[in-house]
Amino acid sequence: MSIFQRDSYTSEVTQFIESLKANKPTLEKEQRDGRALLWDKQVNTEIQQDNAAGRVAQKPYPYQTNA
Template identity: 65%
Template sequence: MSIFARPDYKSDTTQFIEQLRAQKPDLEARQLAGRALLWDKDVDSEIWQEYRAGRVQQQPYVYQTKA
């Protein structure tokens, strides 16, 4: 065992998270559901290829008018 170990110590953050999980047992499921709304999406590679192929190259100086 390390001489620096403090087995009885729990940080305030750890205590808060444990207390929150005890109060709201469905918290992790709600977090995963929220993540699925924005991040966990199936990507259609064909649509992305069409999108990239249809891009128009930007001019070096965007505010310059064409003569």
Template identity: 60%
Template sequence: PYKSEVTSFIEQLKAQRPALEAEQRAGRALLWDKPQDRAAQADFNAAKVAQQPYVYQTSDK
């Protein structure tokens, strides 16, 4: 079966660095996988402002 150059590269990289995916998950956890603060989320939701149907419109004409 056909394998693209990108697929071959990724497979080779994973073979050379078996811990690569674990490192990526650890990096993601630094920024994204955080517990949510319900009080802060409620404040964010209460502070939302309705968006105009056409976002670039500057007046109500």
């Protein structure tokens, strides 16, 4: 046995996640489907370029009055 080897320890959170995955094997696929539904979108580059072209630069100090 190596002096650097630790006892096998798994936290309560890790045990909970492993038991959750064991009880519901489709969990990871459902998570990926949910992410695809909300986050993984096709980006329209033309609209992005139009938005970038129409952007107006902000003044360094927006609360300063023009006196």
